[in-house]
Amino acid sequence: MLIASPILNLLVNSLIYSDFHKISLRGTHEFGRFDWILGGSSFLFGCALFLLGVNLCHTLLAHHQRHIRKSLFAFGLISTFYLIINLFTVSYGIFKFKVESFFLLGVSICMYISLNIIFMFWYWFIDYPSQVQKLHHPESIPEICFPHHSHHPNGWLPDLFSYLYFAVLTSNTLGPPEDHSPVGQSARVVVLLHSSLMLVVLVIFVSRAINTLT
Numbered sequence: 079m080l081i082a083s084p085i086l087n088l089l090v091n092s093l094i095y096s097d098f099h100k101i102s103l104r105g106t107h108e109f110g111r112f113d114w115i116l117g118g119s120s121f122l123f124g125c126a127l128f129l130l131g132v133n134l135c136h137t138l139l140a141h142h143q144r145h146i147r148k149s150l151f152a153f154g155l156i157s158t159f160y161l162i163i164n165l166f167t168v169s170y171g172i173f174k175f176k177v178e179s180f181f182l183l184g185v186s187i188c189m190y191i192s193l194n195i196i197f198m199f200w201y202w203f204i205d206y207p208s209q210v211q212k213l214h215h216p217e218s219i220p221e222i223c224f225p226h227h228s229h230h231p232n233g234w235l236p237d238l239f240s241y242l243y244f245a246v247l248t249s250n251t252l253g254p255p256e257d258h259s260p261v262g263q264s265a266r267v268v269v270l271l272h273s274s275l276m277l278v279v280l281v282i283f284v285s286r287a288i289n290t291l292t
Contacts, residue, residue: 080150080199081134084157086192087164090185091120120167123160130156147203154199161196165189165275167281185242186283190249193279197272198245202238204264209235221262251277 085095130153137149168185201222208220222244226234247255252273254260260269 079195080154083192083195083199084124084131084160086188087157087160088124088153090164090188090192091124091167108240120160120163123156123163126156127153132187150199150203154196154203155157157196158200162275163190164284165278169278182283188281189279189283191278193272193275194242194245194249197248197268198266200272201244201265202236202241204262204268206236206239208262219261221260221265223259223261225257230249245272248272252276 080159120239132148134153137145163174168182168189205221208218208222212218212220213235216233222236224234224236224240226240244255244258247258249272254269259267
């Protein structure tokens, strides 16, 4: 699922620059130096993700347990930066190239899905080790407190759906779901970044798309 996030961003990136190219061919706007810098940085991030993806697959297939977490962290970090670059590129295109209407709505949906996937990964990456520690040491406090902890006194571990639920509800409400509490500092930082980026998607992308549908 983590690999699906940069694939979605690559799709968005290709759609964005193809639309920019059509606009520039019409002569209304021209590509400037900053536009090429944005395009070049997206290309470099894409190449880095490809190399990291090959390394990640090799690490998983070879069962190098000590390196899996480091490989996941590197791939997740570059994927997050790639997402932020794309968010900035679309925001820049809205104001310079006047991107609008159904195209922007489609881009917003892709970015919404990518955002949820990448932050579901980060919640799992940060929280799951603390949940395992709590399972063996009940007195320890995990990064994220789920309501299931009170219903399972003998121990409980969150599954994929638990983190997907947390990520989607955080996107939809710009804050953690009810009865879920990010206790650890790392979890709070991730929730803060998540809600801030989602605010960009809602305020700039979706509002622009709705305002220009007519």
